[in-house]
Amino acid sequence: MSRQIVLILLLGALFAVFTMSIIELEGLYNAFGKEYFLEYGQSDTGSNNLVTAILLDYRLFDSLFEAGILLIAVSGVIWISKHDIEEKNARFMIDKFKTPDLFITFSRLVYPLMLAFGFYVIINGHLSPGGGFQGGTIVATAILILYYIDADKETNIGLIVTVEKIVYLLIIVLASVSIVTRGTFFTNFFPLDATQDTKAIYLVLLNVLIGFKVALGLWTIFTAFLKEGR
Amino acid sequence: MVNYITDLSLIDYTAYALQFLLIFIAVAIVVHKNNGTIIILIASFSLVTASLYVINNAPDVAIAEVAIGSAIIPLIYVISISRQREFIVLDKAMDDFIISDNQFTGIGYILLKRFSDFYHLELNITNDPLLCRLGEGKDQILCEQTNVDLIVSKDPASGEYILKGKASNILMNKLEQMTKDYDNIRVIKFKDRDFGE
Numbered sequence: 001m002s003r004q005i006v007l008i009l010l011l012g013a014l015f016a017v018f019t020m021s022i023i024e025l026e027g028l029y030n031a032f033g034k035e036y037f038l039e040y041g042q043s044d045t046g047s048n049n050l051v052t053a054i055l056l057d058y059r060l061f062d063s064l065f066e067a068g069i070l071l072i073a074v075s076g077v078i079w080i081s082k083h084d085i086e087e088k089n090a091r092f093m094i095d096k097f098k099t100p101d102l103f104i105t106f107s108r109l110v111y112p113l114m115l116a117f118g119f120y121v122i123i124n125g126h127l128s129p130g131g132g133f134q135g136g137t138i139v140a141t142a143i144l145i146l147y148y149i150d151a152d153k154e155t156n157i158g159l160i161v162t163v164e165k166i167v168y169l170l171i172i173v174l175a176s177v178s179i180v181t182r183g184t185f186f187t188n189f190f191p192l193d194a195t196q197d198t199k200a201i202y203l204v205l206l207n208v209l210i211g212f213k214v215a216l217g218l219w220t221i222f223t224a225f226l227k228e229g230r
Numbered sequence: 231m232v233n234y235i236t237d238l239s240l241i242d243y244t245a246y247a248l249q250f251l252l253i254f255i256a257v258a259i260v261v262h263k264n265n266g267t268i269i270i271l272i273a274s275f276s277l278v279t280a281s282l283y284v285i286n287n288a289p290d291v292a293i294a295e296v297a298i299g300s301a302i303i304p305l306i307y308v309i310s311i312s313r314q315r316e317f318i319v320l321d322k323a324m325d326d327f328i329i330s331d332n333q334f335t336g337i338g339y340i341l342l343k344r345f346s347d348f349y350h351l352e353l354n355i356t357n358d359p360l361l362c363r364l365g366e367g368k369d370q371i372l373c374e375q376t377n378v379d380l381i382v383s384k385d386p387a388s389g390e391y392i393l394k395g396k397a398s399n400i401l402m403n404k405l406e407q408m409t410k411d412y413d414n415i416r417v418i419k420f421k422d423r424d425f426g427e
Contacts, residue, residue, distance in 0.1 A: 051290045110302035121293065137297035143306055220304065225309050 020054025045188060047126040055131065056206050060175055060186040067213060072169055075215045082225040093217035107145045113144035126203040132210025139211065140184065140218035147226060155223045164216040171209045173201075245285050248261075250353050252278050267305045276300040283377055311318075317351040317401070320372070322362050322383040328355060336384065338391065341412075345405055369394055370420045380405075394418045 037050055037058075045053040055063050121128075122135030147153055177189040188202045238312040255275045262268050276299025283292035320344060321328050327338040334343075339355070354379075364372060369381050374398050381394040392408070395402045399420035408416045 049290070130293050131290065134290070134293040134297055137302060138296065141297065141301045144302070152328070222306070222309075225306055 010170070012159050042196070044192070044197040046190075046194075047125055047203055049128065049131075051129075052131050052203065052207070053124045056126075056203055057127050057188055062177060063210075064172060064186070066208060067168060067171060070217045071164065074161065074164070074220050077221050078161065104149050107149050111142055111145050111149070114138060114145070115221070116210075118142060118162060122207050123204060125207040125211075126200055132207040134216050135207075136211035136214025138220060139215040139224070143215065143219050144222050147222070155219075157220055157223055160220050160223075164213055164220070167209055167213045167216065171206065171213065174206060174209065178208075238417045241285055245282060245423050248282050248285075249276050264271045267278045269307045269311070272307070273300040275334070276303070286288055306418070316354045317346045318354045318356065319359055319382060321355055321357045322381060323348070323391060324357065324362070325384065326383070328382065338415075339354070341408065341415075342380075345401075346352075349401065373420055389414065391415050392418055394420065396420050 037054065041050045041053045042048060045051040045057040047057070118135050118138035120135075120139075121130035121138060124130055125131035125135065174189075177184050178187045179185050181189045182191065188199055190199050190202060252275065253273055255278065259268055259271045259275065262271065276295055279299065280292040281297040283289070283295060311331065319328075323338075326338045328342075334355070342355075343353055361372060361376070361378070366383070369383075372378060372381065373394065379395060379399065379401075383392050383394070384390070385392055391414055393405065393415065395405070397416075402417065402419050406417045408421075409417055
């Protein structure tokens with residue numbers, strides 16, 4: 001009984017602190033950042049999509065670690081699902097798992113469209129909603145559908161992970177080029193007064209690399225899941 | 231101007247309706263028992279959330295939510311659940327306990343069939359020669375590293391049949407209960423080891 005009372009009191013205290021912090025936030029709130037990005041965002045970064053402008057230019061340092069988190073997550077999944085014995089899973093007397101024919105036919109129709117839409121979202125990341133992460137996820141889903149079409153598809157996980165790591169290094173290198181041309185880390189390597197189209201080259205390059213990396217990372221996670229029961 | 235205000239309130243009403251729908255779906259996910267239905271409900275939850283993001287002027291987040299929440303997560307769940315539907319038994323005993331006269335009529339088979347029907351699992355019996363050749367000491371490693379759920383073997387000294395499985399598998403407790411009445415069947419549960427041990 002006393003434990004429950006203490007618990008209720010603690011919850012009440014937590015709720016009070018939470019409410020107070022919201023009241024504090026109300027006083028701290030101002031539109032300075034929003035107005036700054038609206039006014040200078042497009043000319044500073046060359047991106048029509050302000051989310052991409054913040055993600056790939058103003059706060060690129062944060063984005064690099066976000067991409068790193070996915071790399072660490074992939075390593076964790078591979079480590080947990082690692083098997084020491086090669087060819088270890090049993091061949092069954094009765095194998096009943098079969099994908100429906102309708103699903104396979106439909107997947108063959110949808111697969112190229114999904115791939116094209118994924119690349120569209122990646123490449124147009126600086127013009128329309130979307131970007132490397134979202135487009136990479138769509139491409140990864142398209143690749144996953146391939147496994148439903150052909151269940152016996154073999155994948156070399158080691159190669160995919162190696163390419164993913166190299167791409168991550170390339171992202172860091174591309175983000176650091178600006179130290180040579182502009183004198184600051186983690187920003188666009190074209191000068192500040194370049195035209196919007198010139199600056200877009202950097203954004204497209206970085207979006208493609210991030211999309212590539214995300215697609216490879218999610219592909220590895222799928223393969224780990226698929227191999228688990230085969 | 232009037233038209234603009236009515237348009238705005240319509241969006242507000244839509245947002246309220248979607249939020250109620252969200253609570254409804256969330257409760258349904260918790261209440262439902264069928265795994266397939268739950269996957270569809272999770273996917274629809276993400277779709278409703280994504281439309282709420284669009285209403286709140288965040289299309290970037292909405293695309294990520296649709297791609298991850300209603301495509302990747304349901305597909306991963308489908309893979310995991312299709313793997314979980316089977317109960318895989320490795321038959322090392324190789325006598326009439328499970329297969330007699332090339333037919334599944336042994337007493338062990340009837341027992342395991344009743345057990346897997348109880349949990350709506352598909353019974354899958356294998357006698358893969360590669361795995362059967364491994365020694366007794368390798369049984370625990372076999373259970374941990376492959377998708378075999380249960381190993382059936384015979385004790386040559388006492389003639390008892392031994393069913394081995396992981397202790398973390400809650401189905402093993404039920405199996406132990408069911409085989410309590412049989413004198414010639416013994417259940418052994420492997421303790422789980424930590425990673426890297």
